[in-house]
Amino acid sequence: MDTPLIEFQDVTKRFGPRTVLERVNLQIYEGQVTTIIGLSGAGKSVLLKHIIGMIHPDEGTIFFRGEPLTSIKNSQTAAKFAQMSYMFQNNALFDSMTVYDNIALPLRETTNLSEAEIKSRVMARIEQTELGDAVHRYPSELSGGMQKRAALARALVTDPRIVLFDEPTTGQDPVRKNAILSMIAEYQRKFGFTAVLVSHEIPNVYFISNRILALYDRTIVFQGTPEELEDFDHPFKDEVIHSLEGLQEELTGLYSRRQFKVLYHNQLKRQALGEAYCVAVFTLERLDDVIGVLGHDAAQEAIRSMGAFIDKHLGPIGGFSTRRRINEFVTVLPYSDVAECDGILKNLVGDFREQGVRSIWVGASKRTVSEQCVEFTVLGGLAQGQPFAEMDDVIELAKKQQKEIGRFMCTEKG
Amino acid sequence: MALNAKSQNLPDGRARYQLGTLLTGPFAAVGRKVMSWVGNLGAASIFLLLALLTIFRPKQLPKIVEQIYYIGASSTMIILLVGLFTGMVLSLQSYHALVKFGAQGSLGTLVVLSLVRELGPVLTGIMITARAGSAITAEIGIQRISEQIDALSTMRIDPLRYLVSPRITASIISFPLLTALFDLIGILGGYLTGVVILGVNSGIYFHRIQASVELKDVTDGFIKAIVFGVIVSTICCYQGYFAHMRTDSHGAKAVGLSTTSAVVLSCVLILVADYVVTSLLI
Numbered sequence: 001m002d003t004p005l006i007e008f009q010d011v012t013k014r015f016g017p018r019t020v021l022e023r024v025n026l027q028i029y030e031g032q033v034t035t036i037i038g039l040s041g042a043g044k045s046v047l048l049k050h051i052i053g054m055i056h057p058d059e060g061t062i063f064f065r066g067e068p069l070t071s072i073k074n075s076q077t078a079a080k081f082a083q084m085s086y087m088f089q090n091n092a093l094f095d096s097m098t099v100y101d102n103i104a105l106p107l108r109e110t111t112n113l114s115e116a117e118i119k120s121r122v123m124a125r126i127e128q129t130e131l132g133d134a135v136h137r138y139p140s141e142l143s144g145g146m147q148k149r150a151a152l153a154r155a156l157v158t159d160p161r162i163v164l165f166d167e168p169t170t171g172q173d174p175v176r177k178n179a180i181l182s183m184i185a186e187y188q189r190k191f192g193f194t195a196v197l198v199s200h201e202i203p204n205v206y207f208i209s210n211r212i213l214a215l216y217d218r219t220i221v222f223q224g225t226p227e228e229l230e231d232f233d234h235p236f237k238d239e240v241i242h243s244l245e246g247l248q249e250e251l252t253g254l255y256s257r258r259q260f261k262v263l264y265h266n267q268l269k270r271q272a273l274g275e276a277y278c279v280a281v282f283t284l285e286r287l288d289d290v291i292g293v294l295g296h297d298a299a300q301e302a303i304r305s306m307g308a309f310i311d312k313h314l315g316p317i318g319g320f321s322t323r324r325r326i327n328e329f330v331t332v333l334p335y336s337d338v339a340e341c342d343g344i345l346k347n348l349v350g351d352f353r354e355q356g357v358r359s360i361w362v363g364a365s366k367r368t369v370s371e372q373c374v375e376f377t378v379l380g381g382l383a384q385g386q387p388f389a390e391m392d393d394v395i396e397l398a399k400k401q402q403k404e405i406g407r408f409m410c411t412e413k414g
Numbered sequence: 415m416a417l418n419a420k421s422q423n424l425p426d427g428r429a430r431y432q433l434g435t436l437l438t439g440p441f442a443a444v445g446r447k448v449m450s451w452v453g454n455l456g457a458a459s460i461f462l463l464l465a466l467l468t469i470f471r472p473k474q475l476p477k478i479v480e481q482i483y484y485i486g487a488s489s490t491m492i493i494l495l496v497g498l499f500t501g502m503v504l505s506l507q508s509y510h511a512l513v514k515f516g517a518q519g520s521l522g523t524l525v526v527l528s529l530v531r532e533l534g535p536v537l538t539g540i541m542i543t544a545r546a547g548s549a550i551t552a553e554i555g556i557q558r559i560s561e562q563i564d565a566l567s568t569m570r571i572d573p574l575r576y577l578v579s580p581r582i583t584a585s586i587i588s589f590p591l592l593t594a595l596f597d598l599i600g601i602l603g604g605y606l607t608g609v610v611i612l613g614v615n616s617g618i619y620f621h622r623i624q625a626s627v628e629l630k631d632v633t634d635g636f637i638k639a640i641v642f643g644v645i646v647s648t649i650c651c652y653q654g655y656f657a658h659m660r661t662d663s664h665g666a667k668a669v670g671l672s673t674t675s676a677v678v679l680s681c682v683l684i685l686v687a688d689y690v691v692t693s694l695l696i
Contacts, residue, residue, distance in 0.1 A: 052568055082570050092565035094557075106569040109473065109576065158569075 003066045005030040005162070005194055006051055008220075011060035013046060020046050022218040023060070028196055028211075030161075033188055035197040035205045038215035039240055044198040045089070047215065048164050051196065052086050082110070085155035089167040091147045093139040093154070100126070100135045103154045110158070125153040128187070130295055145176045145297065149183070156187065163188075165197045169204075174250040175304060175367065177201055179296035181208050182326065186291065202244040203257055207326040216240060230257075251300065252307030252323055260322035260330070264391050267334050277334045277385040278341035280319075281398040282310060282405075284327040285377040290364060293374040298364040303327060305363030306378070309356045313348050330395055338384045345382055345405075352378060352406040361408050373410035380405040461574075461655070462582070462648045468575035469583050477580035478587075485546040485581070485647075486588030490595065496541050497534075497596035501603025504528055509612050521614050522622030525604035526597075530627060530635045534597040536688055538589065539642035543680040547650040550581055551676040554654030555669035563655070578655065582647040589643030590636040597635070634695045641691055645683050650676045 004027035013021040020043040028034050028051075036044050049055040050062060053069075061068045064080050093102050103125060107118045126135060129149040139147055148168060155163055165184060169177040181201065185208035188195045199205045206212070206226035214222035214229070216236040222229060229241075242258065249256050255263065267277050284306050290299045307329060310321055314331050321331040333341050348356075357378060381402030383394050468474070508524045554577055557563050566573045601623065608614040653676035660668045 054564065054567060084568075086565070086568035088561050088565060090561060092561040094562055094565075095560070096553075106571065109571045110569065 007063040032210035085160040091151035294368040297367040302364040378406040481584030497599035501600030505604035505607035522619040523626040529600040535638035551654040555657035585643035585647035589639040593639040
């Protein structure tokens with residue numbers, strides 16, 4: 001594997017008699033979204049502040065591109081830290097400055113750019129973060145989501161190579177939480193920075209993270225992909241992940257992935273006894289277009305509405321569903337063979353065309369001020385569950401069968 | 415007194431220890447307080463030094479001008495008001511004392527020397543502490559507890575350069591100017607009471623002022639004003655900057671207590687420094 005961008009080796013930090021971090025070892029790789037998860041008060045923010053140099057370790061070494069920070073000259077350390085931005089949990093916007101001045105501040109104070117150049121850069125970030133209406137407003141006049149966006153714009157205005165996010169979704173409603181995470185993922189793709197998040201929004205962070213670091217009992221107990229975390233056997237999983245994840249997903253109200261897995265394995269046992277079942281996979285296509293035209297909040301509301309519609313139709317006949325990816329839902333229909341499932345799906349498609357697509361649009365429209373229309377499609381696919389088959393294999397099979405089951409089209413009347 | 419070891423059935427060693435603690439306790443408490451004071455004094459001195467070192471960095475001028483407006487120009491009205499009434503009451507009290515000796519002609523001398531040497535710098539310092547100093551502490555304190563100062567550090571902006579240095583510089587410039595204004599309006603106040611109301615001769619009043627004030631009196635007053643400016647701005651910025659490190663409270667309450675401490679300390683130190691500077695200058 002490549003040399004890590006940031007590496008901790010046996011880092012220990014104490015505050016008085018209290019040890020917060022003990023022999024922490026971790027690696028953060030360039031261009032990835034890395035999320036540090038753990039319970040509140042576990043030391044996640046302290047760990048993040050070590051990365052940006054606000055706190056120094058009592059023991060151990062922090063490496064930046066393979067070089068220990070302690071052996072780098074002060075001027076070079078400053079240059080390395082200048083590549084980083086930090087987004088605070090409570091945004092830390094300057095409340096006596098307008099949104100424009102807040103975003104312009106790091107450029108005004110740390111560069112020699114002309115005011116015209118600063119204005120062009122700031123306005124570009126304001127446009128990208130959909131803050132056009134808030135340029136001359138003060139932070140206290142903004143909603144929580146807009147404050148987050150302003151903080152994000154300020155963090156990104158210096159074109160940093162690394163952005164550290166300290167619990168960026170704290171205090172937000174489920175739609176807004178997912179909108180903020182989706183926004184971080186979008187900008188990370190757009191600008192290519194390395195993102196390090198501290199969060200306990202499980203499973204939402206799985207949808208956007210390349211790597212997960214688990215902080216438990218003062219040290220890092222897991223490093224790997226979200227998929228690898230599924231197979232991780234450690235008390236951390238029971239004490240932290242299961243307690244944070246719960247039985248239902250917060251945004252959609254559908255089963256959590258863990259609960260879905262439990263139900264799925266029960267179904268497999270039944271199938272071994274001769275009961276048939278099938279798996280349906282639904283995808284909301286062109287989500288990026290929805291984000292682009294209506295914004296992140298509207299896109300998340302569309303996802304929530306779609307999940308609710310699927311559950312409303314398939315739940316009463318015994319189907320159980322979960323969200324597998326940011327825009328992908330999986331439903332298991334027990335006691336049904338493919339022919340029956342096909343009938344159920346046809347009914348669903350009919351309803352989707354009559355009401356479902358419209359309800360997704362109505363949901364999305366509620367969360368935007370834009371009067372523009374955007375087209376999107378919904379795909380659906382079906383597969384027969386096989387005895388002893390791996391869940392992911394059946395889902396992939398259903399995905400391959402996906403075809404368009406609904407489309408929202410904009411007419412000239414809007 | 416229940417210190418007898420036998421009466422309390424305590425071992426002799428423990429009783430001696432308790433007695434020792436009782437006797438040395440007050441001294442230890444005073445010692446801790448003094449150590450804390452000395453520590454804070456040292457920290458505030460380093461704080462001031464680090465802030466002064468950044469005065470001449472680029473991009474400081476607009477911030478200094480802004481603070482001169484906020485600390486200096488915005489305090490003009492209150493200084494005019496206090497200066498006017500101070501001059502008036504000084505003149506009123508002095509006239510009735512002087513008239514007993516038939517020396518009412520010396521009213522101008524008494525008014526101007528009192529104002530230029532003492533009352534001008536001291537009252538100006540106290541008034542600016544009340545108006546701008548408390549606001550400086552509260553503003554910086556809130557910025558501290560809401561992580562705005564940490565945000566500056568993460569943006570590679572030196573908080574001392576950005577927040578503290580312009581305020582100290584602005585105070586060094588504003589205090590003497592406001593003191594001069596206070597002196598002038600005080601003399602005018604003295605004129606209103608002494609000449610217009612009580613009937614002292616106008617020519618004698620101004621002649622005495624001109625004859626009795628030397629340049630040294632004015633420069634000494636300005637030196638005092640500069641010293642007070644440094645003291646007030648340093649204490650107010652320091653209290654706000656370290657509001658989060660208070661051990662007696664947290665959050666908004668810590669900001670409130672820091673503001674109170676800043677005002678009280680500034681006022682006390684103005685009076686202490688006034689004596690020290692006066693004794694050095696005389």
